[in-house]
Amino acid sequence: MSVPADSKTGLAAVAEAATQAPGLGLPPVHLWNPSHCGDIDIVIRRDGVWMHENSPIGRPELVRLFSTVLRKDTDGYCLVTPVEKLSIRVEDLPFRAVAMTEAEGALTFTTDVGDRVEAGAEHPIRVDTDPDSGEPSPALHVRADLWARIARPVFYELVERGTVEDGRLMVRSRDEAFSLGPVGAGAA
Template sequence: MADRGDKAVSAEGIAAAASKASGGGLPPVHLWDPPFCGDLDMEIRADGTWFYQGTPIGRPAMVRLFSTILKREGDRFFLVTPVEKVGIRVVDAPFVAVDADILPDAVTFVTNVGDRVTAGPDHPIALRGTADAPRPYVHVRAGLDALIDRKTFYRLAAAATEDAGRSGIRSGGAFFSLEP
């Protein structure tokens, strides 16, 4: 638990505050700059599984709620509400793109937390890693990326076309190379 002076901050307390603040859509976390209350024993593993105090969070609705109040500042990740901010650990990317609708001119990804994002200039696809072990990502929102899972990446590769000698995908008026 993080410590906020006289009160300990828990995942349950953050979830309750987030639920009030969200109003059904994505909360405006980019506008919130509450005081830092410490680090919470929460981690998002490379496979997209969220853990609290070493135990997987088994309620998808709770994970979705936490995902809506996730904010990145530099290399650190935080859960924020209008009144508190707690640090959490993210092993790789906070989300995983688990599926995609692949059309000739638009690729719309679905993440493990239910976000839908169409690749384009504001949501680029990027390859990181090495030539031997490339890791594909798509930008979801405000500095938060999703690792594109293997099956979805293979589907992208199968649908790839050539542009200037490179294999890739067109979406949102942009070409994204699928080669390292």
């Protein structure tokens, strides 16, 4: 695919493509199939901090813009524009669910990049358990193949809302039930 001479590349192209997402809307990254152009030195750390060349990206607006052109492909996480695809590194999951509200039986989560996601069939909650430590790792589906790690205080809120069903701690959002893990003696 040829790239027009006046096309921006790298961070400038990513930022320009992301501006197609005014407010909380999202650009159609699922429709873009550019050639892979290489790696860009962006890392989303385990704690949710976005780093560029070993320095935190200090502008939340810029992180939000980049998050709107983030995609997970079979070869890993990348930032995409209509004309290029740049691989980035994600240490855990790309987003953090940092707040939760409940209204009319629905649990709505807010991510560290401003997404609001209602848990349900299209946005499940899952809890993986570390086989060695037994530590739970809760996550929420955000969009496409992108997930948010549920922050510890938010997970504690979920646990407080849970009810025991068939030996498992369950939480509900609308008509969907999600397991937070087993309960009882010897439960991890």
